[in-house]
Amino acid sequence: MSDRPKMMQRAAFGNALLDLGEKYPKLVVLDADISSSLYTSQFAKRFPERHINFGVAEQNMVIGAAGLATTGLIPLACTYATFATMRACEQIRSFICYAKLNVKIVCSHGGIEVGWDGPTHQATEDVAIMRAMPNMTVVVPADAVGTAALIRQVVDHTGPLYFRMGRNPTPLIYDRNQEFALGKAVQIREGRDVTLVAMGVMVSVALDAAELLAQRGVQARLLDMHTVKPLDGEALLSAAKDTCLIVTLEDHNVIGGLGAAVAEYVSANRPVPVLRIGVPDVFAESGEPSLLFHKYAMDAGSIATRVEKAFKEWSCADQTVVEPNHLSIGDE
Amino acid sequence: MTRTRRLIMEYDPHLLATLRSTANQIRQESIRMIAAAGSGHPGGALSEADLLAALYFHVLKIDPQNPQWPDRDRFILSKGHACAGLYAALALRGYFPLEILATFRSFGSILQGHPDMTKTPGVDMTTGPLGNGLGAGAGMALGGRITGRSFRVFVLIGDGDAQEGCTWEASMLAGFHKLANLICLYDYNHSQVDGPTYEILSVDPVVEKWRSFNWAVREIDGHDMAQILDALSWAVEHQDSPALIVAKTLKGKGVSFMEDQAAWHGKAPNKEQAEQALRELMREDLP
Numbered sequence: 001m002s003d004r005p006k007m008m009q010r011a012a013f014g015n016a017l018l019d020l021g022e023k024y025p026k027l028v029v030l031d032a033d034i035s036s037s038l039y040t041s042q043f044a045k046r047f048p049e050r051h052i053n054f055g056v057a058e059q060n061m062v063i064g065a066a067g068l069a070t071t072g073l074i075p076l077a078c079t080y081a082t083f084a085t086m087r088a089c090e091q092i093r094s095f096i097c098y099a100k101l102n103v104k105i106v107c108s109h110g111g112i113e114v115g116w117d118g119p120t121h122q123a124t125e126d127v128a129i130m131r132a133m134p135n136m137t138v139v140v141p142a143d144a145v146g147t148a149a150l151i152r153q154v155v156d157h158t159g160p161l162y163f164r165m166g167r168n169p170t171p172l173i174y175d176r177n178q179e180f181a182l183g184k185a186v187q188i189r190e191g192r193d194v195t196l197v198a199m200g201v202m203v204s205v206a207l208d209a210a211e212l213l214a215q216r217g218v219q220a221r222l223l224d225m226h227t228v229k230p231l232d233g234e235a236l237l238s239a240a241k242d243t244c245l246i247v248t249l250e251d252h253n254v255i256g257g258l259g260a261a262v263a264e265y266v267s268a269n270r271p272v273p274v275l276r277i278g279v280p281d282v283f284a285e286s287g288e289p290s291l292l293f294h295k296y297a298m299d300a301g302s303i304a305t306r307v308e309k310a311f312k313e314w315s316c317a318d319q320t321v322v323e324p325n326h327l328s329i330g331d332e
Numbered sequence: 333m334t335r336t337r338r339l340i341m342e343y344d345p346h347l348l349a350t351l352r353s354t355a356n357q358i359r360q361e362s363i364r365m366i367a368a369a370g371s372g373h374p375g376g377a378l379s380e381a382d383l384l385a386a387l388y389f390h391v392l393k394i395d396p397q398n399p400q401w402p403d404r405d406r407f408i409l410s411k412g413h414a415c416a417g418l419y420a421a422l423a424l425r426g427y428f429p430l431e432i433l434a435t436f437r438s439f440g441s442i443l444q445g446h447p448d449m450t451k452t453p454g455v456d457m458t459t460g461p462l463g464n465g466l467g468a469g470a471g472m473a474l475g476g477r478i479t480g481r482s483f484r485v486f487v488l489i490g491d492g493d494a495q496e497g498c499t500w501e502a503s504m505l506a507g508f509h510k511l512a513n514l515i516c517l518y519d520y521n522h523s524q525v526d527g528p529t530y531e532i533l534s535v536d537p538v539v540e541k542w543r544s545f546n547w548a549v550r551e552i553d554g555h556d557m558a559q560i561l562d563a564l565s566w567a568v569e570h571q572d573s574p575a576l577i578v579a580k581t582l583k584g585k586g587v588s589f590m591e592d593q594a595a596w597h598g599k600a601p602n603k604e605q606a607e608q609a610l611r612e613l614m615r616e617d618l619p
Contacts, residue, residue: 054501054505059501060470060498064505068472069475070406070475071479072402073475091467098458099458
């Protein structure tokens with residue numbers, strides 16, 4: 001679909017860590033046996049005294065991170081999203097969020113974009129789980145540039161934080177001069193018909209979908225909501241005022257994640273229809289990610305079709321009541 | 333395996349008597365707190381009291397006026413439900429006024445139902461869900477090593493902690509990294525909510541288990557103050573590995589009708605029961 005060059009978020013993260021290790025003497029990196037996969041092995045080589053490999057023991061890594069944080073260090077606990085957010089869920093909740101400790105949970109393998117490894121390794125609930133924890137900040141960068149820029153702010157931020165990356169090389173969206181701020185969405189494209197609010201790898205897909213929509217006469221604004229918690233309410237309010245439909249796009253279950261967060265926000269502040277595009281509350285399967293995205297109507301072509309249809313139903317000129325099931329889960 | 337019997341060091345009888353009396357005060361305050369709150373966990377608070385007295389009044393390098401002192405020794409009550417004993421020890425040691433103990437578990441109190449490090453001065457780690465204290469302690473011990481600080485980390489665990497898998501993940505890590513600045517005390521009272529451990533899930537053989545995880549282990553009577561002090565000084569001096577003190581204790585120690593009764597794990601005494609418990613403890617406290 002996109003012909004933009006691709007780069008792995010994990011690799012950008014690993015490279016950024018080398019600079020961060022110099023800049024922050026209190027930064028410590030923790031792994032659970034997959035430092036080669038998280039690209040933290042470079043940090044381990046450069047700063048061996050500040051790297052601890054806990055072995056395959058994610059709960060122990062996360063509770064250990066809590067202990068390390070009490071000594072003034074800044075631990076990044078790194079593993080796959082399923083393992084951190086579910087196996088070590090209680091450690092994150094009761095010992096990091098409740099205790100307000102300065103621990104960053106840094107994960108790759110968020111979403112069905114993981115593909116071949118199958119549902120056990122495809123995190124589709126992680127954002128929902130992390131978002132439901134008080135004191136937690138949730139950050140989902142869209143590409144390698146965003147990853148490198150945001151991880152710097154993450155280390156600078158004090159408090160519990162969840163950082164979610166994908167598995168595969170993703171198309172580059174940003175140039176290196178792009179500015180990012182935690183909690184502030186990036187508007188990638190202007191449009192006055194609908195607003196696409198996307199996170200992570202879906203930002204690139206949404207950009208492709210927006211171009212398809214433009215060809216069909218629908219002008220889509222695109223927001224990269226890289227900070228899912230706290231949401232950029234200002235950007236959402238503008239979207240709700242300027243466009244008559246908000247579409248959320250996430251490589252995550254449509255329950256509990258970005259779509260839920262956006263729907264919660266606009267329903268309380270300026271109600272507009274919200275179409276949630278994502279994994280339709282199912283476990284996916286192994287396979288080529290593009291085939292999985294197509295199966296669940298999360299590819300650019302399917303998204304353009306779904307958004308165009310919803311836009312016609314909800315266009316601002318037409319305020320007639322529409323059957324609510326048009327916006328329900330698995331509406332394709 | 334042959335076990336050499338170590339000679340218990342001679343301790344000043346006055347010191348031992350004072351610490352025993354402090355342990356008794358911790359027990360009395362625990363009973364008062366739990367009775368006033370109408371809920372709480374007396375069994376474990378009574379069984380750990382001697383260990384807490386030895387730690388807070390003889391071993392720990394701490395400054396109650398400066399609870400966040402970076403070089404302080406750390407203490408983690410992994411069996412967080414037994415926090416009445418910890419709060420009593422902290423108040424008696426001067427972290428906050430004794431009167432605050434009466435607010436235990438009540439709305440607006442700094443003394444939560446399970447320890448909260450953000451609310452209670454002197455609490456070094458939030459705990460409650462069992463099996464996590466040793467991992468947090470290992471993290472602190474690693475933190476001490478990385479930051480070049482010489483504090484020691486003491487973690488008190490119970491039978492429930494020993495049944496949780498996380499305790500063994502942490503034990504493996506601490507043994508592997510030879511965390512000599514980590515000392516674990518096991519309040520080994522063989523009693524849990526549903527009954528005796530030997531009927532539910534025995535942790536035995538405890539000593540062999542931890543030795544196979546590369547820990548140094550000593551067994552003591554957890555109500556004998558001289559043995560407690562001797563074991564703690566052994567553990568502090570031991571430099572090649574983390575050390576575990578298996579303190580054989582009695583749940584509900586010091587109150588006849590609570591002793592070794594699993595039913596008193598998480599039940600508050602009523603007014604009459606509390607009065608009887610306090611009478612027994614005060615009698616014990618007489619010289």
